[in-house]
Amino acid sequence: MDKLTVLRECFGYTDFRDGQERLIDAILSGRDVFGVMPTGGGKSLCYQVPAMLLPGVTFVISPLISLMQDQVMALREAGISAAYINSALSPEQMRAVYANIRADRYQIVYVAPERLGTERFLRLARDVPVALVAVDEAHCISQWGQDFRPSYLKIVAFVQSLERRPVVAAFTATATDAVRRDVARILELRDPLCVVTGFDRPNLYYGVYQPAKKDRELMRLLRERKEKSGIIYCATRKKVERVCAQLCEQGIPATRYHAGMSEEERRRSQEDFVYDRKPVMVATNAFGMGIDKSNVRFVIHYNMPQSLEAYYQEAGRAGRDGEAADCILLYAAGDVTTARYLIEHGEENQELSAEERRRVTETAMRRLQDMVGYCKTNGCLRGYLLDYFGQSHAEACGNCSGCLAKYETADVTTEAQMILSCVRRIENKLGYNVGAALVIRTLRGSRDQRIRELGLDSLPTFGIMKEVPRPRVQACLDALEQMGYLYTDPAYRAVRTTERAGEVLFRGQTVSLAVRREEAAPSGRKKTRRPTARPQEDSALFEALRTLRREIADAEGIAAYMVFSDATLRDMAAKKPGNAEEFLDVSGVGAFKLKKYGKAFLEKIAQFE
Numbered sequence: 001m002d003k004l005t006v007l008r009e010c011f012g013y014t015d016f017r018d019g020q021e022r023l024i025d026a027i028l029s030g031r032d033v034f035g036v037m038p039t040g041g042g043k044s045l046c047y048q049v050p051a052m053l054l055p056g057v058t059f060v061i062s063p064l065i066s067l068m069q070d071q072v073m074a075l076r077e078a079g080i081s082a083a084y085i086n087s088a089l090s091p092e093q094m095r096a097v098y099a100n101i102r103a104d105r106y107q108i109v110y111v112a113p114e115r116l117g118t119e120r121f122l123r124l125a126r127d128v129p130v131a132l133v134a135v136d137e138a139h140c141i142s143q144w145g146q147d148f149r150p151s152y153l154k155i156v157a158f159v160q161s162l163e164r165r166p167v168v169a170a171f172t173a174t175a176t177d178a179v180r181r182d183v184a185r186i187l188e189l190r191d192p193l194c195v196v197t198g199f200d201r202p203n204l205y206y207g208v209y210q211p212a213k214k215d216r217e218l219m220r221l222l223r224e225r226k227e228k229s230g231i232i233y234c235a236t237r238k239k240v241e242r243v244c245a246q247l248c249e250q251g252i253p254a255t256r257y258h259a260g261m262s263e264e265e266r267r268r269s270q271e272d273f274v275y276d277r278k279p280v281m282v283a284t285n286a287f288g289m290g291i292d293k294s295n296v297r298f299v300i301h302y303n304m305p306q307s308l309e310a311y312y313q314e315a316g317r318a319g320r321d322g323e324a325a326d327c328i329l330l331y332a333a334g335d336v337t338t339a340r341y342l343i344e345h346g347e348e349n350q351e352l353s354a355e356e357r358r359r360v361t362e363t364a365m366r367r368l369q370d371m372v373g374y375c376k377t378n379g380c381l382r383g384y385l386l387d388y389f390g391q392s393h394a395e396a397c398g399n400c401s402g403c404l405a406k407y408e409t410a411d412v413t414t415e416a417q418m419i420l421s422c423v424r425r426i427e428n429k430l431g432y433n434v435g436a437a438l439v440i441r442t443l444r445g446s447r448d449q450r451i452r453e454l455g456l457d458s459l460p461t462f463g464i465m466k467e468v469p470r471p472r473v474q475a476c477l478d479a480l481e482q483m484g485y486l487y488t489d490p491a492y493r494a495v496r497t498t499e500r501a502g503e504v505l506f507r508g509q510t511v512s513l514a515v516r517r518e519e520a521a522p523s524g525r526k527k528t529r530r531p532t533a534r535p536q537e538d539s540a541l542f543e544a545l546r547t548l549r550r551e552i553a554d555a556e557g558i559a560a561y562m563v564f565s566d567a568t569l570r571d572m573a574a575k576k577p578g579n580a581e582e583f584l585d586v587s588g589v590g591a592f593k594l595k596k597y598g599k600a601f602l603e604k605i606a607q608f609e
Helices: 003-011 020-028 043-053 065-077 091-102 113-117 119-127 150-161 177-186 214-224 237-249 263-274 308-315 333-345 354-376 381-388 413-430 436-443 449-454 470-482 501-505 539-556 566-575 591-606
Strands: 033-036 057-061 082-085 108-111 130-135 167-172 193-196 204-209 229-233 254-257 280-283 296-301 325-330 406-411 486-488 495-497 512-518
Touching: 003 020, 003 043, 003 591, 020 033, 020 043, 020 167, 020 193, 033 043, 033 177, 043 057, 043 130, 043 167, 065 082, 065 108, 082 091, 091 119, 108 113, 113 119, 113 150, 119 150, 130 150, 167 177, 177 193, 204 381, 214 237, 214 296, 214 325, 237 254, 237 280, 254 263, 263 280, 296 308, 308 354, 308 381, 333 354, 354 381, 413 436, 413 470, 413 486, 413 495, 413 501, 436 449, 436 470, 470 486, 470 512, 539 566, 539 591
Parallel strands: 033 167, 033 193, 057 108, 057 130, 082 108, 130 167, 204 325, 229 280, 229 296, 254 280, 296 325
Antiparallel strands: 406 512, 486 495
């Protein structure tokens, strides 16, 4: 077989996506590669196709058990021999996998990084021909990445221990230029072909909302997405438990996932979500890396993540099949405080020196500032993300809350003078600066204990903005910081005026604020163009095919998307194949799945002729 035959017969595609063929050709020629491709961009095929053609076994280093299990099950559904090695296997299962690897019965084996340093696995790897070592989620090897994992550092020693060095291929969806350089250096990639296909996901809608009541807004969003599958991310375990319980009380079939649950509880919860028994998952960031569920139609962040890398990766779990999906963040000022606390009081990595831990914390704080900037921008959200990752883009995407919102310009010079004056008066009285929340409480005349203890209720600016809604005061303060009149110390979160503040206070500089007047809800957003043109599908047939897929998946005990993705069913409903040859023309249908499922689906399609 050649690469195109593998692509067509095993995976059901006729063409490679951007960057895939170059990476595959390089691997087949014996060259190391480093691929940076967005979630859903087809990273897995870049090592799965060569694994089918190279003599020997391909080891895929993967960080999560759930990811391995999903990938292996999907490969087996495509007729490819694959296995995984991790702590989920019983001793008997582990012995069987090792024996099958020695007998050359697997083309692809997924391995947890912790296994690489064990003597048993090292003996195995030295005894069998290793064609390729693929490192998935490669950013995990960089301590400057958002998800550094010390176990990934074992990869280099493992590769060096082999009698013959195999090709090494690294892949990730989330890496800035600095992290990419770090990954290539640590992995000791040799003259790698580096392919960065970009970070844009045109099928995703990005939205940031600042609702007065998050719970009420969350219920509204979920009612609009009834019967759709999605993930709700919360910052803490306690919040996950509360939100999940609330959804269940409202009759929404939801489950939960966080590190405080037992392994069995997490496994059962993930299966309920993957198999669509409970289509809504409420989770901390402990859930989802590499999750291969293709029909996630929305990702809602109940709390702001700690970095844009984390947000991009978590939001990217929506719409992996290329269909339209929503990524919505519910922002509140308190999210910043929670994120800072989690950064400062998180579990310390004892494998790093004190100086390294300090630098990691400083880097995390800088990332947090970039994340806050995303939540506060009035511009294009997609553009903000692409700027962060260093990718050029159009001025407006037309598919985010920033682009779809309607603004009017308001003169807020008077409010700006009040805020700047208050910040200065607080500093003059106390001899130091305080946080934005305390400034706002002073301006709005709060009588809480802290205000009285500091004597801020005696200032001329106390209560001067008591008639102004708090969100408006916060928006003005944020705008003053973006314009350079205020500065927030990243270490202490204290707000102070800059030299430029005098322009507004004393020299007649006016200040305008873009006030959001109307915003198109995600459910009413401009329709996203699908990546490839295709005939209009028959909606009734599509629903019938989904029902058939569900019945087959239930009978086989697998996830529905492992039979066929929504994108494949839509193409099937549009093309209405009448025989096996036409069925193979459907995107995502290969020879193995034709043999396994073709008869049932062709019979269903025939009922709609």
